[in-house]
Amino acid sequence: MCDDGAMSKNVGVLGSGVVGETLANAFLSLGYAVMRGSRDPSKLDAWRAQSGPQAHVGSFEATAAFGSVIVLCVRGTAAEAVVRIAAEGLDDKLVLDATNPISEAPPEQSVLQYFTGPNESLMERLQKLAPKAKFVKAFSSVGAPLMFRPDFSGQKPTMFICGDDASARSRATEILTEFGWETEDLGGAPSARAIEPLAMLWCIPGMRNNQWSHAFKLLRA
Numbered sequence: 001m002c003d004d005g006a007m008s009k010n011v012g013v014l015g016s017g018v019v020g021e022t023l024a025n026a027f028l029s030l031g032y033a034v035m036r037g038s039r040d041p042s043k044l045d046a047w048r049a050q051s052g053p054q055a056h057v058g059s060f061e062a063t064a065a066f067g068s069v070i071v072l073c074v075r076g077t078a079a080e081a082v083v084r085i086a087a088e089g090l091d092d093k094l095v096l097d098a099t100n101p102i103s104e105a106p107p108e109q110s111v112l113q114y115f116t117g118p119n120e121s122l123m124e125r126l127q128k129l130a131p132k133a134k135f136v137k138a139f140s141s142v143g144a145p146l147m148f149r150p151d152f153s154g155q156k157p158t159m160f161i162c163g164d165d166a167s168a169r170s171r172a173t174e175i176l177t178e179f180g181w182e183t184e185d186l187g188g189a190p191s192a193r194a195i196e197p198l199a200m201l202w203c204i205p206g207m208r209n210n211q212w213s214h215a216f217k218l219l220r221a
């Protein structure tokens with residue numbers, strides 16, 4: 001359910017890292033109320049104190065219950081555990097999944113190692129764990145500083161999204177438009193098998209040349 005009531009302005013951000021902070025601040029700037037979730041919410045007290053009355057912090061469960069839209073931005077290796085913890089609060093909600101299945105093993109020649117194989121994806125695993133949630137892959141293939149209103153001299157970069165629920169993909173597209181992106185809707189959840197590895201590609205110039213200011217764009221003839 002992606003309702004239009006007051007609750008639809010509540011966003012639950014599961015993640016205390018740089019992605020969580022970036023996306024939480026972006027939603028706050030657009031007038032949403034935001035709760036950020038952590039195993040230890042007190043670590044986010046300073047953020048809450050400086051972010052105004054619409055900023056809240058809580059456990060992963062409380063954050064999932066708070067949001068009508070959820071953002072999942074925890075470490076890839078912890079994503080399944082966090083979804084299990086938060087599962088009840090995710091039912092019928094759009095869950096924007098920014099996670100990548102980056103393994104504990106170090107990159108090989110600037111190529112991240114994943115704990116998933118080519119014919120599966122982390123998001124499909126998460127969707128199976130919380131079947132009533134409406135996962136949409138988004139934000140996973142660009143660095144945090146470029147996630148909100150990226151400045152490419154007037155050109156909008158492309159965010160590739162996918163997920164099994166068409167209405168959730170439409171709502172994600174609306175949010176991405178507010179965030180300054182053009183969206184390429186790739187359909188059902190299996191397309192995450194192609195979207196998640198884009199983060200590997202995105203990181204190579206960063207690790208090779210310390211260049212992190214790029215994003216993908218789909219060109220059509």
Ligand SMILES: NC(=O)c1ccc[n+]([C@@H]2O[C@H](COP(=O)([O-])OP(=O)(O)OC[C@H]3O[C@@H](n4cnc5c(N)ncnc54)[C@H](OP(=O)(O)O)[C@@H]3O)[C@@H](O)[C@H]2O)c1
Pocket residue numbers: 014015016017018019020037038039040073074075076078081082098099100101102139140141142143144145
């Ligand atoms: N950094 C980027 O620019 C970027 C860009 C695109 C996508 N991503 C993806 O976005 C996600 C978040 O990245 P990030 O750099 O913001 O932060 P991160 O350091 O990858 O993740 C931090 C979050 O993971 C949670 N976490 C870590 N270990 C956990 C465990 N064992 N159990 C439960 N929760 C655990 C932390 O929970 P606590 O709050 O409880 O410590 C925290 O909320 C990742 O999947 C990453 O691949 C990152």
